[in-house]
Amino acid sequence: xxxxxxxxLVEGRTVVAAGAGQTIDIGxxxxxxxxxxxxxxxAFVQLSISWPALLDQTCPMxxxxxxxxxxxxxxxxxxxxxxxxxxxxxxxxxxARVHQGFMVxxxxxxxxxxxxxxxxxx
Numbered sequence: 001x002x003x004x005x006x007x008x009l010v011e012g013r014t015v016v017a018a019g020a021g022q023t024i025d026i027g028x029x030x031x032x033x034x035x036x037x038x039x040x041x042x043a044f045v046q047l048s049i050s051w052p053a054l055l056d057q058t059c060p061m062x063x064x065x066x067x068x069x070x071x072x073x074x075x076x077x078x079x080x081x082x083x084x085x086x087x088x089x090x091x092x093x094x095x096a097r098v099h100q101g102f103m104v105x106x107x108x109x110x111x112x113x114x115x116x117x118x119x120x121x122x
Contacts (some may be wrong), residue, residue, distance in 0.1 A: 001026055005033060009069075010044040023049060024076070031065055032078045038079040039069045047079065051086065060089035093108050 002023055009017040019036030026032075039045070045068065051061040064087055065122060067080035 001054070003052060005047050005049045007033075007035060007039075007048070008046045009039065010046070016043075021075075026063075029036065030067070030070065030078055030080050032076070035072075035075050035077050038074060039072045041069050041071055043069045045069050045079050050089075055088060062087050062089055 004022055005028075006016065007018065007021050008015050017037065017039075021033050024032040024034065026049070030066040031049075033047070038088070044066075047063075047065040047067075049063040049065065050102050057060050065079070065081050066083040068082065070078045070080060072078070098112050
């Protein structure tokens with residue numbers, strides 16, 4: 001399934017890179033995608049994927065994935081799916097960016113401090 005996406009890489013509580021891309025393949029354990037830049041294996045990543053189905057046939061949705069970059073080759077990357085959630089698309093992109101930035105920073109801080117992976121769908 002090919003969908004447009006945006007991504008953020010996080011170190012500690014800081015967003016160190018962001019960009020856009022397109023999915024290559026999505027599965028329960030990982031996402032393969034094209035990225036704007038080469039991504040560093042091991043980095044925490046948040047993907048915001050434009051979901052092709054509409055909620056109630058009217059409302060656009062996004063799949064938000066939290067994981068780690070497993071590997072990359074040039075602009076192609078693969079990440080784990082440690083946690084995910086569906087969200088409805090917001091009218092204000094600025095509000096969505098601020099909220100999502102906080103979520104990925106909080107998630108990366110908790111996972112990094114605990115030294116453990118977060119279960120899928122947790």
